[in-house]
Amino acid sequence: MKVLVLGGDGYLGWPTALYLSRRGHEVGVVDNFARRQYDFELGAESLVPIASLQERIRVWQAVSGRVITPFIGDLTDAEFVYRVFREFEPEAIVHFGEQRSAPYSMIDRRHAVYTQVNNVVGTLNVLYAMAEINPAVHLVKLGSMGEYGTPNIDIEEGFLEVTHNGRRDVLPYPKQPGSMYHLSKVHDSHNILFACRNWGLRSTDLNQGIVYGQVTEETAQDPRLATRLDYDAVFGTVLNRFIIQAVLGHPLTVYGQGGQTRGMLDIRDTVRCIEIALENPPAPGEYRVFNQFVEEFSVKQLAELVARLWPGGARIDYLPNPRTEADSHYYNARHTKLMDLGLKPHLLSETLIESLFEVVERHKDRVNWEAIRPTVDWRRTHNAVGQVGMPVSRG
């Protein structure tokens, strides 16, 4: 299958491109390197050194004998998107190509507007390119479990059967996203559902939980194939961040009481879930949602687990929660559709955490300590980010 991976230079996009390439698909990668640009802005780069996309692709060809085609450009540039569609002629698209950090979107007005415009317009351009050039293409879109928020009822996979005043319907699941970033994903979901119904497009929206881990079978084959690992408070996700903090001897930074419960998955399950979605496309006109995670943990549970496993232990700091979110709430989210299609999950193991301790240990000298503690407060409309504590604004 010809698969175009949008955002294929990022934390998950790159391992996905390698995984699909190794399984014999013809893979193209689209990226504008926005994620590498954020590093300059925040003064915090990947803990694990990463090669340029061009070098990654060269090394992969040397290691595997397989070709990955790069397309360098911006999804908000419609002419670029249409050109790539015409040149590569994808049968499926895996769309990681969005600004993906909630704190980044909450830095200030400019970052909020950037996040929503970048994500929504990029996805609109992809939908129009599909409608105009090849409506049969299957769009596998990365959404987020954070779109749902924390309702007091069970979370279903995308849709909810409602009985009301004696009548019944199946409706899009009501969303209560908790950041400008999560809002952008909800906007995308509505736009994609409409495009599927209106033009007969087909899409799988993967509402993904929080991913941990850094190594896949493919990235392990050469250090220059490594994917990024973020430790900073803006892009570092919760379990990865705790592991890095433990190794550094930095207290584990729990926001609030740590009762926030979230669905999580191993990076090796992310790439497999994408493959499962690709292998089982929806019908024309169908918009389908899979909740993509395998276990639920509270933030406090994760911190305690890491603190217990790190030799000598780690201190846990309960910081005032910089986010406006419930830190004690009901949480029970369905996640059976990917299992039903064959996902065999990697459950969180001590071995995985210990192997991450080793990865971090090798690179811990690269850390900018100032980037670890959260500086983006949801209640403020101006937040200071960047390595010397100065506000940095996007033009």
Added chain:
Amino acid sequence: MKVLVLGGDGYLGWPTALYLSRRGHEVGVVDNFARRQYDFELGAESLVPIASLQERIRVWQAVSGRVITPFIGDLTDAEFVYRVFREFEPEAIVHFGEQRSAPYSMIDRRHAVYTQVNNVVGTLNVLYAMAEINPAVHLVKLGSMGEYGTPNIDIEEGFLEVTHNGRRDVLPYPKQPGSMYHLSKVHDSHNILFACRNWGLRSTDLNQGIVYGQVTEETAQDPRLATRLDYDAVFGTVLNRFIIQAVLGHPLTVYGQGGQTRGMLDIRDTVRCIEIALENPPAPGEYRVFNQFVEEFSVKQLAELVARLWPGGARIDYLPNPRTEADSHYYNARHTKLMDLGLKPHLLSETLIESLFEVVERHKDRVNWEAIRPTVDWRRTHNAVGQVGMPVSRG
């Protein structure tokens, strides 16, 4: 009260500004004249001639002795928005300042992207200006009944009480908007709800039905105070359009079988609903939704009513529906909150329709006949609009 009317030069914004000014409020009007610009693009101007904003304001001062302050600029320009907030110091904002036509948003990709970016970014800038400058401001935002789509259950006012697997919650009402425009309103609704919860802002979202009529007590005081009346297939709304078609001797253009049922209201109720919302502000942090319409009609009912009332009758043409929408569906939408707060609705009357016949009769020579029949097909991604049938694109 100091009230800023965003989009105050438009079909409803201008009568609202006059109405509030007459009731003793200090009114500012913000507009970038985008709506007048669309006229050039589409080759179809208001059937009733309209004066410039500056002349309207001069005449209003002469007629009423009251001052309206104009601010000319674009809501997507944050510096402009912040400057207006600091200069005018509004206590309340009435936000009509969005691209408001579903067909316009469905012309092609550029118009879809323009509509979503213009509407979403403009509203984000307003929300940030409120959060940063004065969170006590009450935002009265114009949403649309079209946000809900046509679910098979009763439509509630913004929120739905759901019982699911034995648990209960009140959640945002699930939305199924049917155009890129209606999607932009849904995006706004999610953004505003978040802003209220996150920063303690207060907002009333008025999910308005289809407005008919053209005359209010205030606009009737001088021909130069008239508001616009659109007859074209892109901006003309259904009842107004049928009335104009009848007077012109053009068949009434019903899309599909005309079973589409929609909530409707008189323009004189629009301005009163705004006043009611302003007089009864929500609590800080509260996001409140009122469904703003007073009666439900099917499109076929409206066509038959107009055909019956026009002397000599009118032909009804049932055209292939250019939109992707159900033209036979369940529809029962709650609309009690504004009534409970004191709205005394103008129900649709023969007198009102006959008075509109007269308005149209006076100006019927201004019509561009080519703009009447629908040319925007929801299923196509390129549609021809403009007076000589040529596609016109927005740069």
